[in-house]
Amino acid sequence: MSTAIWRKSSYTNGDGGDCVEVVDDLPGIVPVRDSKDPHGPTLIFPAAAWSSFVTAVKDTDLPDI
Numbered sequence: 811m812s813t814a815i816w817r818k819s820s821y822t823n824g825d826g827g828d829c830v831e832v833v834d835d836l837p838g839i840v841p842v843r844d845s846k847d848p849h850g851p852t853l854i855f856p857a858a859a860w861s862s863f864v865t866a867v868k869d870t871d872l873p874d875i
Contacts, residue, residue, distance in 0.1 A: 811841055811852050818845055832860075 816831040831848070833841045840860035843852045855863075 814841060816843070816848070 814833045818831050819829040829845045831843050831845045838857050840855045840857050841852045844850055
């Protein structure tokens, strides 16, 4: 992941904020990391699962926990 091109969430605030970064150009997977800890762990999600999650967040259609 050291050569990956990371993109910050559009919800990151002007100070660099507390958000996530993702890599968009890998086939079938989406790596995700904490923007505050770029050298920390990376979570890898199947692209379809990540897409469903993003859609649910945008639609605020997440189940109650």
